[in-house]
Amino acid sequence: MSEARSGIDLAKIWGRRVFPLVSVLALVVILVVVALLTGMQEANLLRALIDLLIVLALYLFSGISGIFSFGHIAFVAIGAYTAGILTIPIAKKDQLFEMPPLLESLSTGPIAAILAGALVAAVAAAIFGLAILRLSGIAASIGTFSILVIVHVVAENLKSVTNGQSGMTAVPMTIGVWALVLAAGVFIVIVFLYQSSPWGLRLRASREDDVAAQAVGIRVRGERWIAWVGSAALAGAAGAMYAQVVGTFAPGSFYLSQTFVIITMLVVGGSRSLAGAVTGVAVITVINEVLRRTSAGFTLGDLKLQSAPALTPILLAIFMLVLLIVRPSGLTKGREFTIPHRREVAGKSTRGRDVADANAGK
Amino acid sequence: MIVVQTLIAALSLGSLYAVLALGLALVASIMRLVNFAHGELIMGAAYAMAFSFAFGPAAMIAAALVVGVVLALASDQIGFRALRSADSTTLFISSFAISFLLQNTASALFGSTSRTVPALPALSQPITIGEISFPMLDIVIIATAAVLLGGLTLLLKKTRTGLRMRAAAEDFRVARTLGVRANRVIALGFGLSGLFAAFAAVIVVAQSGVVSPTMGSDLVLIAFIACVLGGLGSLPGAVVGGFVLGVLTVVLQAYLPVELKYYRDAFAFGAVIILLVWRPQGLLPSATAGTRV
Numbered sequence: 133m134s135e136a137r138s139g140i141d142l143a144k145i146w147g148r149r150v151f152p153l154v155s156v157l158a159l160v161v162i163l164v165v166v167a168l169l170t171g172m173q174e175a176n177l178l179r180a181l182i183d184l185l186i187v188l189a190l191y192l193f194s195g196i197s198g199i200f201s202f203g204h205i206a207f208v209a210i211g212a213y214t215a216g217i218l219t220i221p222i223a224k225k226d227q228l229f230e231m232p233p234l235l236e237s238l239s240t241g242p243i244a245a246i247l248a249g250a251l252v253a254a255v256a257a258a259i260f261g262l263a264i265l266r267l268s269g270i271a272a273s274i275g276t277f278s279i280l281v282i283v284h285v286v287a288e289n290l291k292s293v294t295n296g297q298s299g300m301t302a303v304p305m306t307i308g309v310w311a312l313v314l315a316a317g318v319f320i321v322i323v324f325l326y327q328s329s330p331w332g333l334r335l336r337a338s339r340e341d342d343v344a345a346q347a348v349g350i351r352v353r354g355e356r357w358i359a360w361v362g363s364a365a366l367a368g369a370a371g372a373m374y375a376q377v378v379g380t381f382a383p384g385s386f387y388l389s390q391t392f393v394i395i396t397m398l399v400v401g402g403s404r405s406l407a408g409a410v411t412g413v414a415v416i417t418v419i420n421e422v423l424r425r426t427s428a429g430f431t432l433g434d435l436k437l438q439s440a441p442a443l444t445p446i447l448l449a450i451f452m453l454v455l456l457i458v459r460p461s462g463l464t465k466g467r468e469f470t471i472p473h474r475r476e477v478a479g480k481s482t483r484g485r486d487v488a489d490a491n492a493g494k
Numbered sequence: 495m496i497v498v499q500t501l502i503a504a505l506s507l508g509s510l511y512a513v514l515a516l517g518l519a520l521v522a523s524i525m526r527l528v529n530f531a532h533g534e535l536i537m538g539a540a541y542a543m544a545f546s547f548a549f550g551p552a553a554m555i556a557a558a559l560v561v562g563v564v565l566a567l568a569s570d571q572i573g574f575r576a577l578r579s580a581d582s583t584t585l586f587i588s589s590f591a592i593s594f595l596l597q598n599t600a601s602a603l604f605g606s607t608s609r610t611v612p613a614l615p616a617l618s619q620p621i622t623i624g625e626i627s628f629p630m631l632d633i634v635i636i637a638t639a640a641v642l643l644g645g646l647t648l649l650l651k652k653t654r655t656g657l658r659m660r661a662a663a664e665d666f667r668v669a670r671t672l673g674v675r676a677n678r679v680i681a682l683g684f685g686l687s688g689l690f691a692a693f694a695a696v697i698v699v700a701q702s703g704v705v706s707p708t709m710g711s712d713l714v715l716i717a718f719i720a721c722v723l724g725g726l727g728s729l730p731g732a733v734v735g736g737f738v739l740g741v742l743t744v745v746l747q748a749y750l751p752v753e754l755k756y757y758r759d760a761f762a763f764g765a766v767i768i769l770l771v772w773r774p775q776g777l778l779p780s781a782t783a784g785t786r787v
Contacts, residue, residue: 274726277719443602449595
């Protein structure tokens with residue numbers, strides 16, 4: 133009897149706790165291998181993996197709390213500049229920039245730079261969050277734009293630290309594809325552990341119904357602040373890795389168009405699940421890649437097909453508009469990956485969730 | 495004397511920001527949509543001015559108005575009509591996509607570099623009264639904004655159409671059950687919003703003399719912050735938020751030490767964040783803001 137029960141429990145744990153995590157991790161690895169085998173350019177693959185890290189960071193706050201942040205690219209920027217300052221060799225800094233001696237003398241390895249990027253971004257978010265998270269729902273989303281603007285203005289003008297408009301150069305490019313895959317794995321595990329933790333569950337409760345969550349004693353603002361700071365730390369770490377992937381960047385690398393790409397990825401996949409965040413990055417990357425390869429032009433019989441590179445963002449925007457109308461909760465509909473043959477058992481709870489969705493829409 | 499000049503500059507910028515914020519608030523008050531693409535309505539109207547440059551100022555303004563209103567109505571039909579029952583976050587993201595779409599379409603059609611429109615040279619003449627000197631344009635901007643605000647107030651308070659719009663802003667569902675046509679009142683909101691966008695475009699083009707595909711982004715961010723500062727979804731709030739942000743910006747520009755002037759916008763946005771800590775619902779919150787339990 134007790135044996136049977138423990139057997140059921142194991143299956144439950146496998147189905148709910150392990151499978152969603154393992155499947156997402158496996159998906160990332162499989163996609164990277166496929167990308168390498170099909171000859172995706174390394175720069176594009178690196179870019180996609182960085183996007184994945186940023187989307188995972190954004191998901192930790194926006195997906196779980198339901199409040200979209202348009203300021204996360206600012207935290208990415210903070211992480212990138214921190215890593216840049218810490219890793220550019222001192223002799224290069226002396227030659228290229230006019231930094232204060234204290235900043236110029238700082239020098240760390242790549243991993244310490246990532247941790248520092250996460251820390252600085254988290255501190256900035258902790259301060260901004262005290263104000264922004266007092267706002268309700270959509271006002272908070274819009275308030276996050278002010279973070280984007282403030283960080284952008286500072287990055288453009290604080291020449292002694294950021295080198296102004298010309299940006300940072302000569303950051304040692306020490307991070308490659310598999311290091312980023314490893315980082316993505318770490319991010320996925322962190323996000324998954326958080327979303328199934330008591331903190332994550334309380335925040336999800338507030339996403340579904342703010343008032344009801346408060347009524348059962350959840351301190352919504354505090355829970356949001358925790359996720360906000362954690363999410364900014366991940367974004368900062370992603371930025372620090374970005375700096376060490378590309379080597380050169382400027383304030384323009386961290387503004388509205390980048391924000392749009394990240395938001396699109398999260399929304400397309402489905403902002404309410406970890407699987408959705410990863411799916412979104414994968415789908416948008418595949419679309420980008422297809423458009424990029426066809427833009428070189430290929431012949432089909434007598435027909436020469438060619439798509440202009442300028443069309444890519446236009447097609448992405450149209451894709452997103454159509455998807456928002458046809459499938460507003462994203463490709464995954466906000467569900468984690470489940471074991472296929474258990475679908476029927478899960479049918480009941482699934483229907484329940486649709487009803488919840490319909491209620492939320494009212 | 496500097497004080498008077500600063501005051502005129504502050505009023506002028508405040509007027510522009512109020513027009514920007516009102517354009518956004520007109521739609522936000524009715525249908526919970528904070529329209530990110532509002533900046534692209536301005537951009538479209540500005541390009542209309544650039545292309546009708548040969549036909550004189552009146553034609554330019556007319557072209558701006560037509561394009562502003564048509565773009566606003568079209569974006570409602572294409573992007574938002576199918577999303578009437580969606581939540582405000584979905585609507586906002588949809589408007590973000592429309593903004594991106596229009597911006598990239600513009601740079602594909604007209605090129606991504608900015609082009610100059612030496613619009614209305616008569617307006618940039620300085621006026622000198624005694625020791626005070628200020629551009630004629632500032633007075634025109636203040637007057638335009640005053641006329642627009644007055645006209646909107648009359649429309650909302652004195653006409654049946656205005657009553658319907660106010661009812662829809664107060665409680666959309668109840669207004670519908672009382673016979674307000676939902677799509678018509680929303681279209682009206684969008685049309686007026688496009689009109690305000692067009693006037694904002696006229697002001698901005700007259701001031702700067704350049705148009706570019708990305709010109710709308712900075713403007714819409716200002717409008718956002720002004721709306722949130724005033725109280726999202728509130729029309730008087732949008733006006734107040736716009737003026738507060740405008741005055742704040744000009745005062746910072748006038749009194750910040752030279753080496754900090756570049757950070758003017760960062761200071762202005764930072765100050766807004768601090769104001770919001772004090773009043774999270776905004777300075778003049780709308781009656782429907784916040785959750786009623």
